[in-house]
Amino acid sequence: MYKSFYSRRIVLNLLLSAFVITLLMGFIPGNSIYARAASYSISEANGTLLSCNGTEVFADADPSTYVTTLTANNPVLVTGLTSNGYWRVDIGGTPFYISQQALSMQPNTTAYKLTSMDAKAALVMNLSNGKPLYSQGATDRLEPASTTKMMTALLTIEAIESGQIALETPVMVSAESIKGMPSDASHVTPRIQTGEVFNVDQLLTAMMVSSDCHSCNVLAELVAGSVPNFVAMMNARAAQLGCVDTNFTNPSGYPDKKMYTNAYSLYLIAANGIQHPLFNKYFNVTKAVLPATNLCPTVRVLENTDSLINPASGYYNPYVIGGKTGTANRAGQCLVCVAKQNEKSVISVVLGAKNRTMFDGSTVSMRYYETNRLINMGFQNYYL
Structure with a gap:
């Protein structure tokens, strides 16, 4: 069910975005919220949670590696838990990272934004x-x-x-x-x-x-x-x-x-x-x-x-x-x-x-x- 939900096009876009972000890691706009990558450990996990409204996907457990934002209530396969507050997730066979405050068992909820402020x-x-x-x-x-x-x-x-x-x-x-x-x-x-x-x-x-x-x-x-x-x-x-x-x-x-x-x-x-x-x-x-x-x-x-x-x-x-x-x-x-x-x-x-x-x-x-x-x-x- 999970793999059928994500089309190949979405997976390709995620992979391409991750590659581009890797190339541009040295450039961070002045109005971005970012943090230097921190060392962390990963505990294995296995389950499916729902994306919240505004869930942000990262290439690493660091908001400066932003890839894309998911809409609400998408099932996301969780494979691990980092010591610095992220879920490791599997999207089309590729590992990505999502804040623990952005996945939920409850539908129709909202994620804390890590790359911007939740205001106009x-x-x-x-x-x-x-x-x-x-x-x-x-x-x-x-x-x-x-x-x-x-x-x-x-x-x-x-x-x-x-x-x-x-x-x-x-x-x-x-x-x-x-x-x-x-x-x-x-x-x-x-x-x-x-x-x-x-x-x-x-x-x-x-x-x-x-x-x-x-x-x-x-x-x-x-x-x-x-x-x-x-x-x-x-x-x-x-x-x-x-x-x-x-x-x-x-x-x-x-x-x-x-x-x-x-x-x-x-x-x-x-x-x-x-x-x-x-x-x-x-x-x-x-x-x-x-x-x-x-x-x-x-x-x-x-x-x-x-x-x-x-x-x-x-x-x-x-x-x-x-x-x-x-x-x-x-x-x-x-x-x-x-x-x-x-x-x-x-x-x-x-x-x-x-x-x-x-x-x-x-x-x-x-x-x-x-x-x-x-x-x-x-x-x-x-x-x-």
Whole structure:
């Protein structure tokens, strides 16, 4: 059954690809994920497992020897197990290697990618010199979702630094500022309402910790007189920072097909933002409380959705010092993150990631998983 599944043409393609890769082993593109071949031992094994969605085939137990990618649910004959985490498999009588995280007994599962990131775009930058340490689709036009709020925070903080407003400045929520805002744009409970009074500090907290969209509009109106005026400021500031192919249409990142940017531009915004101490104050808060207001007699508890800064999360990374999430149907899962290890500082950006059901049946949020991979890669390659 196995041999009949793989046509002779596929086998020939695999053999040819392996030969070509052998010739080109000395050349590795700058945006590839690779590792030097490690010494390993092989234990004999015998069985058939299913390929996951995205299963990568290698000529050796090393991701730099990539040959091809299989579609999901193909039966694969396993002949051995390497000590460095690969299956040795037989394809048409020829030995190849597949990561242990890419074959499964369960159908319709997903493989961890070893040669790329499981996202529409991924980027990690050396913050000290602006050098890209890994880049995948970094200038592809994508929707930013709530990572947009970094720009809104930056402009608000610059208004504070210029003396235009202060953290203690009281702000009454106008009907115009939240007019037409959908209910799912509110991420505080109870939602912010017309006539309610906050100060700037509380609005920045709601915006950056719980990613509340209503707070963005209230701040935009305060800083620029109206939301449209503020959006114009956002785009002008983005151009000043060197952002490319970027167009903001609202202060919150609420889904809009006309709003777009890219991973590189979000890196520029974050890199500028963290130069402001006040920006960092709101960039890594896991939990916060909004006090009672004139229209809300109880406190509002806010929780950050960024699992990398939550010590109770399986994705927790102690080197992460700040970040901003974003999630929407078209945009997917997004995350901009700043990490520091001793003298090494990196900024990572992941756009268009998803939740995946993996080979072992677990569900993985790829924006967090891939961000941790990017951070580790950034630290490892920091001086290259």
